[in-house]
Amino acid sequence: MFNSREIFVASIRDVAKAAGVSLGTVSNAINRPEVLAPLTLRKVQKVIEEMGFVPNASARNLRAGRNRVIGLVVPDISNPFFTALAMGVNDAAFAAKYVVILCNTDESTDKESQYLEVLSAQNVEGILITPARETIRALAKVVEKGIRLALVDRPALGLQACSVAVNDSYGGSLALTHLHELGHRKILLLTGSEDIPQVADRNTGIRESMKEISANQLPQIMELRLDSMSASNAYDAMMKKIESGVDFTGIICGNDLIALGAIRALREKNIAVPEDVSVIGYDDIDFAGSANVPLTSISQPAYELGFAAAELIISECENPERHVHQRIEFQPRLVVRSSTAPTKSHRANLRIS
The missing domain is CATH 1.10.260.40 (lambda repressor-like DNA-binding domains)
Structure with a gap:
């Protein structure tokens, strides 16, 4: 009793x-x-x-029109990049005594729209979002409803909102320059649709870098688009590509999961990485350095992106009258590991010189 x-x-x-x-x-x-x-x-x-x-803090918050809840909408929480990003958001929110509602869209614009409606109906104080595609109109409607919005890993072009992003154009440039300096002249671009803003920006960086290369050194870029930027999808696509012939010596991948899937397919077909084909990823996720072939990658600070974005939206929630929208941009960096190396002809030229 x-x-x-x-x-x-x-x-x-x-x-x-x-x-x-x-x-x-x-x-x-x-x-x-x-x-x-x-x-x-x-x-x-x-x-x-x-x-x-x-x-009763909840009662006080309700009377004040506050609930100290923010939403986080990401395209793929199974991707370690977004896991780290979500941890950054959660840590910043916890420190400010906010609660985070996590929504995973699976790269679906329909799911994204539904989650935005649900979060709006729940009267969250703000929404952090990495859009699955180009969805400016849908996001503008959220802002029109008076809900505070901040974009993560994407600049807030044309929106009255904060944003925290990475200079993806520079990231694409870093990847191409690295392979080009290693002597690669036939490069496969293995990535997602250009409807994804980050993909489009990286491709822009690659094209801009090619303008700086002399005509006799200009690399040939082949493109292979994936429906989903996952390791399994990359593996399947690479297996088919290998069957039709390996006419490239380097691969620039849209993220590290794609790179790991591609490397698995290459190794199963007895194509050595990096001796035969060099592979460079993007994101520099936690286990990139401990993969079977430690992965060269373009590093972007996922945790810091999430933390900074959460701080911005919370600042706006706490002081809406004095808040000024900010655009924060991080610079990516190249992390060189074992998955990239000079081509055989480049190694021979180096020995001769």
Whole structure:
């Protein structure tokens, strides 16, 4: 049997009765202690302590039109990049006493739209989103409803919103320059649809870099588009590509999962990485360095992206009148490991020179 006294939870009415004051006085002692006389304040605080009364923060937030909840919408939480990003968001939110609702769209614009509607109906204070595709109109509708919005891993072009992104154009340039300097002149671009803004930006960086290369050194770029930027999809696509002939010496991949899937297919077909084909990924996820062939990758700070974005949206929630939308851009960097190497002809030229 439970003893009723052991599970007694004091209410604000219990505190008021025990202290011999009104409900309003107890409320002031909690929320506006400066308006009470010192003796009255001490008396109420003593009763609160003795009774173990815990003020109902949820009720106070509701009365103030606040719930301290933000939504996070990502295209693929199974991708370690977005897992790290979500951890950054969660840590920043936890420090500010906010709760995060995580929504995974599976790269579906339909799911994305439904999640935006659900989060709006839940009256979240703000939404952080990495759009699955080019969905500016849908996001603009969210802003029009008065919901605070911040874009993560994507600049907020044309939107009244904060954004935290990576200079993906520069990232694409880094990848191409690295393979070109290793002597690669036939390069396969293995990535997703250009409907994905990050993919389009990286491809822009590749094209811009080619303008800086002399005509006699210009690489040939072949493109293979994937429906989904997953390791399994990359593996299947690469197996088919190998069957039709390996006419490339280097591969630039849309992310590290694609790179790992491609390497698996190459090795199963006895094509050595990097001796026969060099592979470069993108994201530099946690286990990129501990893969069977440690992966050269374009590193972008996923955790820091999430943390910074959460800080921006929380700042806007806390001080909406004084908030100024910000655009934060991180710079990617090249991390060289064992999956890229000079071509055989380039190695021979180096020996001769």
